[in-house]
Amino acid sequence: MGDIAALAALALSAFTSATLLPGTSEAALVGLLALGETAAWLAILVATVANVAGSAVNWGIGRYLVRFRDHPRFPVSRERYARTEALYRRWGVASLLLSWTPIVGDPLTVVAGVMRTPLLLFLPIVVLAKGGRYVAVAALAEGLL
Template identity: 60%
Template structure:
């Protein structure tokens, strides 16, 4: 289904350091009524979680170039997120769904070599919770 591919793409890209909002695609798809809630939740959550895994890989494998002008996170912010992650650790990934801080936190998790098997379920839980909240708001509004 083309709509689900679009939702997956929007969810994936919005979870990376690229700007974007998958919530609009999610709500729009639900509004059409062509896809049930469970399917939309699954596609959006998987896409968004995989986008965060891409951020993890950026942190894991590209952090050596953190001072390069084209590195996706500025050095002062990079240091701030590192301090945050040192302070709150793995559980700070429950904020991976939030705008502005969520995506860089997933990069920093890669820098700190957080095992992917720990990273993925925590991030997936956070992403699913966000989409459930959005779906709840949509249901209340309709």
């Protein structure tokens, strides 16, 4: 697979991994690095940018969905919404440092949109969290950790 095609596949995997769709971006990153044809920094950059873009889509979905919170078909009960809002208000944007984690991270980026976290505050925190994860994965794959 050519460098561009491999990076595009990594970007697609990283993007879908950041949304509520299933994805395996860490495995894609490790696989790409194992081929030895792509610089680690470039693979990390592509994975981070695509994963953060997916998180920004989640944030946008949250911003859009909040308009319908009083609708009977809103996917979250009023009680659960109130609990989630209280937790997010308690921990604030610092909780976005967990956006890299499985299971919790993707919904957290939706919650950030629902709670109207400014995008310019959201993005640097998510870049730090998700970029840090890919640096750690790449370092492990390269035997540096």
